[in-house]
Amino acid sequence: MTPESRRLDGNAAAGRLSDVFVFDATAARTRCGGCGMTAPLGVYHVYADAPGMVVRCPTCEAMVMRIAQTPGHTWLDMSGVAALDIST
Amino acid sequence: MGFVSRGFVGRPEAREGTGLLPPGQYDIGDGFPVLSAGPTPRTALADWDFTISGEVDEPERLTWQEFQDLPHEDVTVDIHCVTKWSKFGTTWSGVSLDTLLDRVETSADYLSAFCDGGYTTNLPLEDVTGGSAWIVDRYDGEQLEAQHGGPARLLVPHLYFWKSAKWVRGVALSGVEEPGFWETLGYHIYGDPWREQRYAGD
Ligand SMILES: [Zn+2]
Numbered sequence: 001m002t003p004e005s006r007r008l009d010g011n012a013a014a015g016r017l018s019d020v021f022v023f024d025a026t027a028a029r030t031r032c033g034g035c036g037m038t039a040p041l042g043v044y045h046v047y048a049d050a051p052g053m054v055v056r057c058p059t060c061e062a063m064v065m066r067i068a069q070t071p072g073h074t075w076l077d078m079s080g081v082a083a084l085d086i087s088t
Numbered sequence: 089m090g091f092v093s094r095g096f097v098g099r100p101e102a103r104e105g106t107g108l109l110p111p112g113q114y115d116i117g118d119g120f121p122v123l124s125a126g127p128t129p130r131t132a133l134a135d136w137d138f139t140i141s142g143e144v145d146e147p148e149r150l151t152w153q154e155f156q157d158l159p160h161e162d163v164t165v166d167i168h169c170v171t172k173w174s175k176f177g178t179t180w181s182g183v184s185l186d187t188l189l190d191r192v193e194t195s196a197d198y199l200s201a202f203c204d205g206g207y208t209t210n211l212p213l214e215d216v217t218g219g220s221a222w223i224v225d226r227y228d229g230e231q232l233e234a235q236h237g238g239p240a241r242l243l244v245p246h247l248y249f250w251k252s253a254k255w256v257r258g259v260a261l262s263g264v265e266e267p268g269f270w271e272t273l274g275y276h277i278y279g280d281p282w283r284e285q286r287y288a289g290d
Binding site: 006007047049050051052054056059063066068070071073075079 | 121122123124125126170171192206250270272273274275285286288
């Protein structure tokens with residue numbers, strides 16, 4: 001299998017993100033810091049077979065988030081996200 | 089893809105309990121999982137180069153052909169992934185980091201390997217010299233496949249395999265250690281499998 005064929009969609013990150021956010025992050029409209037396109041996080045690309053989980057923009061493939069779980073810690077890097085729009 | 093033959097590797101469980109398996113690891117046998125943090129970069133060899141930059145007297149740049157013309161070594165080593173699989177007797181061919189670093193003058197103590205796709209990892213210079221690390225372009229007698237890091241990857245077999253960066257394009261030398269892609273996200277700064285240095289604080 002190629003890495004592309006193992007790629008998942010953003011819903012695959014829902015479980016990890018629910019450790020961090022009180023809302024359903026996969027529904028949050030997410031603006032890519034690379035190209036500026038906005039879409040629900042659920043349609044972003046997820047690479048989950050690396051040591052951590054990497055979320056990439058479906059348009060430009062820029063990395064928007066990294067999530068790693070280590071014993072007793074959840075690590076979240078959101079430096080590639082320009083904004084999250086959360087319906088409340 | 090040519091995997092090491094079953095006869096050579098033996099049964100997956102054969103190495104367990106022999107002292108060849110670092111703590112917490114299991115022998116994956118013939119398997120060779122592909123772990124990727126993104127799409128596979130596909131850089132044309134005509135566009136490929138390898139640079140040695142940072143704290144050096146003069147930066148060095150090698151084209152693919154110049155890299156090919158450097159003396160290659162055959163290496164057979166065991167590799168250990170932080171996701172807990174180990175693979176025994178992997179065979180590679182590549183250029184020793186000693187050969188590459190001999191081309192520059194430096195007083196740096198660390199390097200960052202950088203890669204197509206944006207991946208980086210940090211290493212002490214003493215962990216890549218003295219015959220302990222290579223830039224490899226062949227695996228199991230064949231050209232290194234893109235999914236395993238081709239055209240060329242770093243190979244530092246004595247550390248967890250995330251340090252053996254795929255799609256490597258160069259090293260930047262520095263007096264300070266700059267944590268890389270996984271080292272900034274909870275993984276260990278050094279990554280010795282025999283001391284089970286998986287995570288920050290281990
Ligand atoms: Zn984008």
